[in-house]
Amino acid sequence: QDLGVVAVGFSKGQPKAGVDAGPEALIASGLLSEIQNELGYQLHGDAKVQKYDELMPASDPDHRGMKNPGVVSAVNRRISQQVYEHAKEGRLVLTLGGDHSVAIGTVTGSAKAARERLNRDIALIWVDAHADINTPEGSDSGNIHGMPVAFASGLATSDKEEYFGWIKDDMLLNIKKLVYIGLRDVDNAEKKTLREKGIKAFSMFDVDRYGIGRVVEMALAYIGADTPIHLSFDVDALDPMWAPSTGTPVRGGLTLREGDYICEAVHQTGSLVAIDLVEVNPSLAATEAGAQETVRAGCSLVRCALGETLL
Numbered sequence: 117q118d119l120g121v122v123a124v125g126f127s128k129g130q131p132k133a134g135v136d137a138g139p140e141a142l143i144a145s146g147l148l149s150e151i152q153n154e155l156g157y158q159l160h161g162d163a164k165v166q167k168y169d170e171l172m173p174a175s176d177p178d179h180r181g182m183k184n185p186g187v188v189s190a191v192n193r194r195i196s197q198q199v200y201e202h203a204k205e206g207r208l209v210l211t212l213g214g215d216h217s218v219a220i221g222t223v224t225g226s227a228k229a230a231r232e233r234l235n236r237d238i239a240l241i242w243v244d245a246h247a248d249i250n251t252p253e254g255s256d257s258g259n260i261h262g263m264p265v266a267f268a269s270g271l272a273t274s275d276k277e278e279y280f281g282w283i284k285d286d287m288l289l290n291i292k293k294l295v296y297i298g299l300r301d302v303d304n305a306e307k308k309t310l311r312e313k314g315i316k317a318f319s320m321f322d323v324d325r326y327g328i329g330r331v332v333e334m335a336l337a338y339i340g341a342d343t344p345i346h347l348s349f350d351v352d353a354l355d356p357m358w359a360p361s362t363g364t365p366v367r368g369g370l371t372l373r374e375g376d377y378i379c380e381a382v383h384q385t386g387s388l389v390a391i392d393l394v395e396v397n398p399s400l401a402a403t404e405a406g407a408q409e410t411v412r413a414g415c416s417l418v419r420c421a422l423g424e425t426l427l
C-alpha cells in the first residue's frame with residue numbers, strides 16, 4: 117500500500133521547546149525504514165522533517181487569547197494541503213508531530229479528501245489524556261494544541277484568513293463522527309462542550325470499567341462500518357510510565373499494550389485513512405532512558421496502526 121508521510125517539526129502550539137524534535141527522533145530510531153522494509157509500504161512525501169521556518173510571520177501577536185496564532189495557522193494551512201494531496205491519491209497518510217495543533221491541518225486535509233474521493237464524512241478517533249476542544253475564548257492557557265478539535269470541527273470559527281479563516285466548510289469534521297479514548301484531564305469549558313454536543317467519549321474510567329477491548333468495540337460500533345477513520349494519537353494518552361517524555365503528562369493513563377491494542381483494532385477495520393502521532397518531546401524526560409522509552413512507544417503505536425502485530 118502507498119503511505120504519504122508528513123513529518124512536522126513544529127512546537128508553537130504549546131510553550132515547551134523540543135517537541136519539534138519528535139519526528140526526527142522517531143525516524144532516527146528506524147520507524148520509516150521499518151515501515152518500508154518490514155511492513156512493505158511504498159513511502160511518499162517527507163523523507164526529511166519540515167520545520168516551516170519560512171512560514172513564520174515577522175511578528176505574531178496574540179489574537180483572541182491564542183498564542184502564536186499566525187504561525188500555527190500558516191503551518192496548519194500547509195499541512196492540510198499536504199495531507200489532502202496524499203489522501204486524494206488514495207494514500208494512507210502518516211503525520212509525525214510536533215505538538216497536537218498540527219491536527220488542525222491533518223484532520224481538515226483528510227476530511228476534504230474523503231468527501232471528494234469517497235463521498236464520505238471521516239470519523240475521528242482522538243486518543244489523548246486531553247480533549248483538545250477548547251475554543252480560543254474558552255481556553256485557560258491560550259495554547260492552540262488545546263484547540264485543534266474545536267477548529268477542525270467548526271466549533272471555533274474565524275473570518276480572518278490569517279487566523280484559521282482558511283478552513284472552509286468542505287474541510288470540517290462532522291462532530292457526530294468524533295470519538296475520544298483515554299481522557300482524564302478535561303477543562304470545565306470542554307466538559308460542558310462534550311455534554312452539550314453529545315460527543316462520544318471514553319475516559320479512563322470507561323477503560324477501567326469495560327476494559328480496552330469493549331471500549332474499542334463500542335467506539336467502532338458508534339462510528340459504524342465502512343467509514344474512513346482518521347486516528348489522532350497523542351502520546352500523552354499513555355501513562356507516563358511508558359511515555360514520560362511529553363509536554364503535559366497525566367498519571368493514570370493507558371498502558372502501552374492498551375495503546376497498541378487501539379491501533380491494532382483500528383488497523384483491522386481496514387478503514388484507516390490517516391494517523392497522527394504527536395507530542396513526543398525527547399528533551400523533557402528526567403533521564404535519557406525515559407526519552408528513549410517514549411520514542412519507542414511512539415514507534416510501536418504507529419507500527420501497530422500499520423498492521424505489524426496482526427497475524
Ligand code: DIR
Pocket residue numbers: 216246247248250255256257258259261262263301302303350364
Ligand atoms: C489544556 C491542556 N486543556 C489546554 N491541553 C493539552 O491548554 O487547553 N493538550 N495539554 O494536549
Ligand code: MN
Pocket residue numbers: 244245246350352353364
Ligand atoms: Mn494530550
Ligand code: MN
Pocket residue numbers: 216244246248261350
Ligand atoms: Mn493532544
Ligand code: MN
Pocket residue numbers: 246301364
Ligand atoms: Mn493538561
